[in-house]
Amino acid sequence: MREFNRRTVLAGTTAVMANVAFPHRGMAAGVAPGDAAAQTLLDGIIDRLLAEYPENATYMGNDMGQRAALRSRLTDRSLAAEQRRKTWATEVLANLRALDRAKLSDGVGLTVDVATEAFGTAVAGWRFPYGDMAVLNGQNNFRNTPYTVTQLGGSFVDIPDFLDSKHPVANAADADAYLARLEDYAGELSAEAERIDREREANVVPPDFILDIVLGQLNGGRAAPVDQWEAVNALRRKAEASGLPARFADQARVLCATKVAPALDRQIEALTASRQIATSDAGVWKLPDGEDYYAWTLRAGTTTTRSAEDMHALGLEQNAKIQAEMDVLLKAQGLTKGTVGERMTALGKRPDLLFSNDDAGRAQLLAYLNGRIADIRTRLPRAFATLVKGNLVIKRVPPSIQDGAPLGYAAAGSIDGSVPGNYYINLKDTSVWPRFSLPTLCYHEGIPGHVWQGEYANRLPLLRAYLAFNAYSEGWALYAEQLGDELGAYDGDPLGKLGYLQSIGYRACRLVVDTGIHAKRWPYAQAVNWMIANTGSTAGEIQSEVARYCVMPGQACGYKMGHNQINMLRLKAQAELGHRFDLRRFDDAMVLSGNVPLTLLEGIAQRYIDSARA
Helix, strand or coil: CCCCCHHHHCCCCCCCCCCCCCCCCCCCCCCCCCHHHHHHHHHHHHHHHHHHCCHHHHHHCCCCHHHHHHHHCCCCCCHHHHHHHHHHHHHHHHHHHHCCHHHCCHHHHHHHHHHHHHHHHHHHHCCCCCCECCCCCHHHCCCCECCCCCCCCCHHHHHHHHHHHCCCCCCHHHHHHHHHHHHHHHHHHHHHHHHHHHHHHCCCCCCHHHHHHHHHHHHHHHHCCHHHCHHHHHHHHHHHHCCCCCHHHHHHHHHHHHHHHHHHHHHHHHHHHHHCCCCCCCCHHHCCCHHHHHHHHHHHHHCCCCCHHHHHHHHHHHHHHHHHHHHHHHHHCCCCCCCHHHHHHHHHCCHHHCCCCCHHHHHHHHHHHHHHHHHHHCCHHHCCCCCCCCCEEEEECCCCCCCCCCCEEEECCCCCCCCCEEEEECCCCHHHCCHHHHHHHHHHHCCCCHHHHHHHHCCCCHHHHHCCCHHHHHHHHHHHHHHHHHCCCCCCCHHHHHHHHHHHHHHHHHHHHHHHHHCCCCCHHHHHHHHHHHHCCCHHHHHHHHHHHHHCCCHHHHHHHHHHHHHHHHHHHHHHHHHHCCHHHHHHHHHHCCCCCHHHHHHHHHHHHHHHHC
16 A cells, blocks of 8 residues: 655655664663663573574574584474473563663663563463464564464474575584484474374364375475485585585485484374364364463564454455555556456466466566566665665575465575575465566565565674564565555556555455454355455465464464554654655664564654654
8 A cells, every 4th residue: 555655755855863773762872870781681691592592593693603503403392492491581581670771771771672572472472381482483483373383384394494595514514513403303303293292182283274284295295205305405415515525415314214204204193193183173262272372472473462353453444445546556457347356366367477387487487586676776775874785595485395385485694694685485386476466575575675674683782683573574574565666666567566555455454364263263265265355366375375374373463563553653753854754764763773562663763753853
């Protein structure tokens, strides 16, 4: 939805103080009496978080020096480890709350506030004795789920791609660390199987259609010859590139055959047992304390206290407004018959707008994405006063997990810039990607969306770069889509503009469908049919999307809630500053402050407003 006039918001160029990104607190910037003690606590927190979730040290490029041992480890996914983390987090939360905020400087105070919110949400989530509480798990902070293993999360989904994409193999020590992680991978699979068994005993079982997807992924991967597994091929390729002997790949193959394969069999056995008692009920209302659990996931996913009923109504209202704007554009293209959803469905099937569903078509599609990224880079100086590099690689989702994977997702690169951010697109079926839908995806996942924002976060203190909040992350990415429109990316491209509006409307529909499933007890088929009718997306795309909402309740609501908050704050800044409003400085304020809960974002915007008045 185009909520602002592009030329108006780009007109303001009044310079303001460069430090607008820091939120207001009770003291001026600088060192304050309580900073030293608080910083000692914060330093201990990030050290422990990286030790508990060591994959994140590799993601961020911090698995070296004093943290070099983390390169050989994976997260302990056992029940005992979860209890250990819960006990520690409870103690940390008490210590954070005991700090005297009046004695903290702006920067340290913000870090304390962010950490307090994260740990408070995590401790509340650990009250539920099932699933995966992911709030403190760095890159995967958004993946809260009542089920230990799903089509979107679990060691089988995560680890082979992580080892391929993120684990460096520059020397023999790195290769040995890779092998150590491969052995840990077998342990993760076994620990997850034990948790699946325990959840089944407590009547916490994924829907039958979800288990069918997961078992399809696992059985398909298990059936492949071990020497063709992604985890083996990745080490073979990396070792060869670094001039290392073939024995490392041979060891990987032996480990997979003797340890990983039996662990996969054990997990398949556990999930098969769950499938035998699974029902088609899609929502978490069916689980023990399911209503309370959903309320927690909404809090975690949106960092607000808005009710499911409020979000459902808001989604309906915003979707109607967006569809009204789309209707005008569709009529201008001569598309006058049927609902907006029906007309978008027809548009998405036009052969001239599709890439062929073969390797050649996939290559052309990836080239088109890279072209869109190159174009938007030229426009960004009009939206940001402070620019980052935007180190980015666009990749296809690995075919081994594409059946259950999202259609698009991304992660920022390492802090030192040596590892680029990855923007993944699911190319199982190119027919879900008509050309007009792709530019806005680039702006969301890549630049100036997730990968771009992640580079700003990487400039912050390590704990701030680590902690993240779904509503800010996804709200910023939707705002990045909006910036693409406001920067003229769709000038002369009405179909691209329709793709952008369809994308924004899609996120309004998520508010409706997520709450529909988990609060209003919609069946899976009802959720799918409603979303197809209101988005115009293909059945295959929507089935995958709705399956995602079933296993990550509340997460899908964070997009529009975060987007709404950023726009509300921008309107407030425009109203209060008038001609002194500068889009570049406002955007700097939003992104330089780092990833924060929405409860803290208003203070950051107010700091920008105050500094612009000075």
